[in-house]
Amino acid sequence: MSGPLLTVDDLRVTFPTRTGEVQAVRGVSFTLGRERLGIVGESGSGKSQTGRAIMGLTPGHAKITASKLGFDGIDLLKATPKQRRDLRGKRIGMILQDPKYSLNPVMTIGKQIIETLLTHEKLSRSQARTRALEMLEAVQIRDPERVFGLYPNEVSGGMGQRVMIAMMLICGPEMLIADEPTSALDVTVQLDVLSILDKLVAERGMGLVFISHDLRLVSSFCDRVIVMYAGRIVEELPSADLAQAKHPYTQGLLNCLPTIGTDRHPLPVLERKAEWLA
Amino acid sequence: MKMGKMTDRTALSVRDMVVTFDDYVALDKVSVDVATGESFGIVGESGSGKSTLLRAVAGLNRFEEGTLTVDGRKYDSRSRDKEFYRTVQMVFQDPYGSLHPRQTVDRLLLEPLVIHGFDNIDARIARALDEVGLGAGFRFRYSHQLSGGQRQRIAIARALILEPKILLLDEPTSALDASIQAEILNLLEQARKDRNLTFVMVSHDLGVISHMCERVAVMKNGQIVETVPVEALEKREFSADYTRQLLVASEGFRRG
Numbered sequence: 001m002s003g004p005l006l007t008v009d010d011l012r013v014t015f016p017t018r019t020g021e022v023q024a025v026r027g028v029s030f031t032l033g034r035e036r037l038g039i040v041g042e043s044g045s046g047k048s049q050t051g052r053a054i055m056g057l058t059p060g061h062a063k064i065t066a067s068k069l070g071f072d073g074i075d076l077l078k079a080t081p082k083q084r085r086d087l088r089g090k091r092i093g094m095i096l097q098d099p100k101y102s103l104n105p106v107m108t109i110g111k112q113i114i115e116t117l118l119t120h121e122k123l124s125r126s127q128a129r130t131r132a133l134e135m136l137e138a139v140q141i142r143d144p145e146r147v148f149g150l151y152p153n154e155v156s157g158g159m160g161q162r163v164m165i166a167m168m169l170i171c172g173p174e175m176l177i178a179d180e181p182t183s184a185l186d187v188t189v190q191l192d193v194l195s196i197l198d199k200l201v202a203e204r205g206m207g208l209v210f211i212s213h214d215l216r217l218v219s220s221f222c223d224r225v226i227v228m229y230a231g232r233i234v235e236e237l238p239s240a241d242l243a244q245a246k247h248p249y250t251q252g253l254l255n256c257l258p259t260i261g262t263d264r265h266p267l268p269v270l271e272r273k274a275e276w277l278a
Numbered sequence: 279m280k281m282g283k284m285t286d287r288t289a290l291s292v293r294d295m296v297v298t299f300d301d302y303v304a305l306d307k308v309s310v311d312v313a314t315g316e317s318f319g320i321v322g323e324s325g326s327g328k329s330t331l332l333r334a335v336a337g338l339n340r341f342e343e344g345t346l347t348v349d350g351r352k353y354d355s356r357s358r359d360k361e362f363y364r365t366v367q368m369v370f371q372d373p374y375g376s377l378h379p380r381q382t383v384d385r386l387l388l389e390p391l392v393i394h395g396f397d398n399i400d401a402r403i404a405r406a407l408d409e410v411g412l413g414a415g416f417r418f419r420y421s422h423q424l425s426g427g428q429r430q431r432i433a434i435a436r437a438l439i440l441e442p443k444i445l446l447l448d449e450p451t452s453a454l455d456a457s458i459q460a461e462i463l464n465l466l467e468q469a470r471k472d473r474n475l476t477f478v479m480v481s482h483d484l485g486v487i488s489h490m491c492e493r494v495a496v497m498k499n500g501q502i503v504e505t506v507p508v509e510a511l512e513k514r515e516f517s518a519d520y521t522r523q524l525l526v527a528s529e530g531f532r533r534g
Contacts, residue, residue, distance in 0.1 A: 042455040043426070157324075186323040187482050187527040195530045214454055220530040256460035258489030260528065261512035266464035267489070270457040 004031035005175055005207045006054065009068035011159060011277070012072045013049045023051040024062075026231035032175070036201065036208045038218035038239070040253070041228035043181040047211045050228070054209070055094050056084040072174070090120040093168035095197075097180040099160025103152040109136075110148035113167045120171050126253045135166040139196050158189035162196060169200055183212065196223060215242075231276050249276060287314040289444055289476040290335065297327075297334050297346035304330045305341070305502040310478075314443075317470065317477040319491030319508070321484055321524060327500040328480045332446045334370050335478070349443060357523075364394060367437035371449035373429035377421040381454070383432055390440050406435040410465060427458035429530070431465065437488045438469055445470075447479040451486065463490060484511060486527040496521045 003107065005107065013025040025046040030037070043048040052058050054069070056076065069076045074083070088094075096102040104112055113132040117123060123131070129148075136144035139162040152160055161181065168176060182190040198221065201208050212218045219225055219239040227235045227250045235247040245251050252270035290312040297305040305327045312318040320328045324408050333339040335346060337358035346353045349365050370376040377386060387403045396402060409418060410431040421429055422524060430450060437445060450466065451459040467490065470477055481487050488508040495505040503518040509514050511525060 042457060188323050188523055191531060193529050198531075198533060215456070218529050220532065248407075253456060256457050258460075258463065258485045260485055260488045260508075260525070266467060267460040269460045269464065 003073075004030040004033050004070055004091050006195040007052075007070045007211075008054065009066060011050065011053060011069060012064070013046070014063040014065075015059075015104065016061060016063070025053065025230070027234055028228070028231075030226055030233070030236070032207045032209060034174075034205050034207050036210060036222040037258075038210045038212065038222035039228060040212060040215045040225055042213060044230075045228040046231040047213075047228050048179055048186050049180050050058060050064060051094070051209060051211050055177055057090060057094070064209055073095040086120070089116050089168075089173075090171045091173050091175065093171075093176045094166050094175040095161075095164050095176065095181045098184040099152065100184070101156060102164060103160060103161050105152055108148070109152065109155070109163050113170055116167050117170050132166075136163070138169075138185050138200065139163070139166045140192075141166075156189075157185050158193060160200040161185060161193050162275055165193070165197060165200070169204070172204065173206065175209070176201065177209045177211070180213070181209045181210075183214075184219075207255045215250070216257065234276060248273070284501055285429070288312070289314040289316070289349060289526055290344075291347040291348075292335065293345045294347070295331070295334060296342045297330050297339055298342055299344060304339075304500055307344070308497075308500070308502055309344075309371050309500070310495060310505075312444075312476060312478055314476055316386045317479065317491045317492040318495070319487035320478070320497060321482060321487055322497035323482065323524075325499075326497040328497050329448055330374050330500075331497075332368065332448050332478065332480055335364065336446055337362070344422065354531070359527060360394060363390075364440055365442055366444045366446060367440060367442040368446040368448065369430070369433050369437050369450045372453050373433055374421075375428055376433055379421060382420055383424075386421075386432060387436055387439055390436060392512065394439075394440055402439060403483075406439040409438065409469070410435040411461075425458075426454050427461060430458075430462050434462070434465065434469070435524070438473075439475070442475070443475045444478065447477060450479070452481065452483065466490070484524055488512070496524065 009029045011025055011028045012023060015022045015024060028050055028261055039047045040049060058064055063224045066077060110132055114128045117128045117131060128186065133144045133148060136147055141147050141159065141162055147155065182193050183256050185193060210222050219242045222239055225237060225239050225242065226233050227247065229249050235245060237245060245254065253269045256270060258267060288311055292308060292310045294307045294309055295305050296307055306330060309335050320331065322328045326472050328415050330339060332490050334341045340355045353362060384403060387406055388399065391402060404414060406514055408413065412428060412431055454462060464505065467477060479487065488511050491508055493505060497501045503520050504516060506516050
């Protein structure tokens with residue numbers, strides 16, 4: 001395949017409210033190949049709405065415009081709901097923040113994974129079951145047979161998130177959007193889940209969009225980082241060059257974290273400037 | 279600020295505390311001493327018992343065994359008198375869940391003052407808001423009209439308005455953005471300096487703990503694995519393998 005997997009050009013997401021329109025995303029442009037791209041920003045910066053617009057999960061009353069929103073030659077803005085459904089789960093996967101809320105609580109884990117598979121592929125039940133078990137094993141769940149029959153409330157957060165990854169990767173998508181995939185997890189579990197994700201993304205050659213508020217985490221995980229502020233991209237740079245970030249917002253985000261072994265009292269805080277909104 | 283002598287200036291002392299929920303042992307003979315003016319940190323993963331310890335001290339959980347001494351007075355497993363809450367106040371993790379949704383900021387701050395029979399109520403509320411960096415304009419707002427950081431400031435104002443000596447902080451910034459976290463941590467540090475407060479702070483973030491505290495207890499499975507000065511984290515002078523795991527986790531993702 002030539003050309004980028006995903007092209008986003010001048011993406012805008014607008015929500016009508018009683019007091020007028022609110023632009024959550026204001027002209028975001030980037031391309032994604034088979035690489036790991038991080039999108040970083042605070043709450044309300046539009047990073048999640050960017051991911052949701054690509055996935056086609058923006059609420060119905062919102063307005064999406066873009067001069068181009070294309071996935072592998074398909075114009076996502078002109079795609080019919082049916083085409084979007086065929087893409088979702090099959091060619092584009094999305095991992096959400098908290099497995100407590102994003103897994104179906106009244107369906108066993110195995111059934112949920114199989115549901116994805118049977119929606120997109122013609123398989124017998126037993127073939128699907130075998131595939132699901134293999135996938136659970138791939139996300140390093142020790143006893144897949146047992147976990148297969150459990151309900152989401154019967155597993156820990158870390159295990160729930162692995163199940164989520166399994167469910168999203170089982171159809172072998174070409175692109176994965178991970179929206180704060182480890183923020184709801186314990187620090188010690190975060191690294192396990194990240195390394196599983198990292199390994200699978202590398203093995204399968206997927207494009208990854210990693211959305212997070214944690215700049216350090218994103219830069220340690222991704223090849224390239226986009227920093228968003230108030231619905232716009234303020235800076236884009238390779239992770240390795242993060243220390244040379246030019247925009248004061250990026251520098252502020254990096255500086256305001258307390259770290260072990262540095263003695264800075266008080267901590268530097270971000271001073272938001274009006275011109276960043278422009 | 280140096281740690282005071284344990285014997286004469288102990289703000290909070292917990293001895294062999296046991297908390298069980300039905301058959302589950304959440305705290306297993308935990309002992310902690312915090313000196314007056316000290317900032318003491320507790321780290322551990324979910325389920326390690328760190329929040330349970332704070333809640334048992336605050337009287338939100340009962341404890342089955344052990345003793346609790348706060349500011350020279352002993353307290354039993356359940357009841358806490360007004361004097362206790364004058365001395366000890368708590369700030370919770372989730373500012374969305376810990377403020378009454380149908381009370382204005384004014385009302386939220388008024389309630390503790392009335393309960394404890396304070397005078398100069400009006401001036402105290404104004405001063406409390408001022409101290410946490412929110413102006414008078416926030417006084418008659420509801421919590422849903424505030425951002426997460428502003429709500430946490432109100433929660434801190436509510437705790438400080440009774441002029442307590444000890445503040446129990448249960449993950450006060452983990453629900454906030456990194457940039458807002460810095461502001462709240464600075465605010466807490468300033469309050470501690472101005473009022474010579476004693477902090478007991480729970481967090482899963484070793485960076486936050488090492489910034490805010492002088493000593494840190496590492497908890498796992500309801501027990502304290504070890505207690506070390508925070509400088510030991512930097513110099514890697516600790517013995518428990520679990521502490522090392524937490525430290526590695528706090529340094530971010532590494533490939534390979």
